[in-house]
Amino acid sequence: MTWAGRIRLAVGLLVVFAVVGACTLVFTQRQTRADSVSAAMTADAFSLGSVYAGTVVDQNVSAGDTVAQGDTLFTVRSPQLARDLEQKAITADDLGVPVDDDGTYEVVASVDGVVAEVLAPAGDFVQAGELLATIDQAGSLAVAAQFQLTARDYGRVEAGSTVELLLPDNRRISGRVAEIDVETDSGSARSTIVVESPALAAHAIGGLYQPGTPVTATLQLRDDGPLAGITDAFGDFVRKIGL
Incomplete structure (x- = not known):
């Protein structure tokens, strides 16, 4: 074999090894x-519910609104709550939300975030524990x-x-x-x-x-x-x- 042939053979082998090595690398990566x-x-989604049965008299937010923890989102008026407060069967501190003597209470945001869904618009009557809205937590x-x-x-x-x-x-x-x-x-x-x-x-x-x-x-x-x-x-x- 001439030197030129040997060089071509060596170059060919190097090319084959390079192709096989590249294919091996790609295959391994895959x-x-x-x-x-x-x-x-x-x-993370947080649910907001009513604490007493009543009528939603104010709706301060819509889906997509940004809210901060403590913002008032809904106001609910509950005759049943008014009676229980009058009879001292319950106190405002027991509910953990802002409450008036006439049985009106506020539903506030528990976290910073964006309102994902409103399920009880103004005018709706809601039962105790009924879901009013959900908030997607910021961060x-x-x-x-x-x-x-x-x-x-x-x-x-x-x-x-x-x-x-x-x-x-x-x-x-x-x-x-x-x-x-x-x-x-x-x-x-x-x-x-x-x-x-x-x-x-x-x-x-x-x-x-x-x-x-x-x-x-x-x-x-x-x-x-x-x-x-x-x-x-x-x-x-x-x-x-x-x-």
């Missing part, structure tokens, strides 16, 4: 990442993501694992696995993972940034080594052909 089947923003935005994982990949998910979130405005932010819930479905782990992200939690609730907004989540699985993906794939193939 084996350490999992994309969500579905994912959406969530927030609590997170993501609930569903993943379909093999049993082996589920074992590579850990609390604190990195999750990349692609938001509706095409921003990419980082989060961490906070909670993991799993159900087994035909040999696969159908996992619901709660992802917390300081960058997302710091965003004001509203517009695209509110519960129910879809996002894409990419979960970083534990890296078991550069050849783990190839070894696992080969093992799966051997099991499928019955060897």
Whole structure:
């Protein structure tokens, strides 16, 4: 073989090794990442209810309004409460909300946040304990993501694992696995993972940034080594052909 032939052979081998190495790297990277089947923003929701049966005489907020803890959202007039106060069967301190002697009481916001839903507008009669509204708490935005994982990949998910979130405005932010819930479905782990992200939690609730907004989540699985993906794939193939 001439020197020119030897050089061409050496260059060809280097190219083959480079291609195989690149393919191995890409394959391994793919084996350490999992994309969500579905994912959406969530927030801690707080319910506000009536403490006595009565009529809603004032409604100070609508869905989408920003409120602060202690803001008066509803005023309810209750003849039954007026009677109980008169008979000293109960005191205003027992209720823990502002109350007048005529049985009128206020329903106030328990947290800072955004009103998600109003269920009892002015003029409605409500029973004791009936839900009037819900508030999405400020600073609590997170993501609930569903993943379909093999049993082996589920074992590579850990609390604190990195999750990349692609938001509706095409921003990419980082989060961490906070909670993991799993159900087994035909040999696969159908996992619901709660992802917390300081960058997302710091965003004001509203517009695209509110519960129910879809996002894409990419979960970083534990890296078991550069050849783990190839070894696992080969093992799966051997099991499928019955060897």
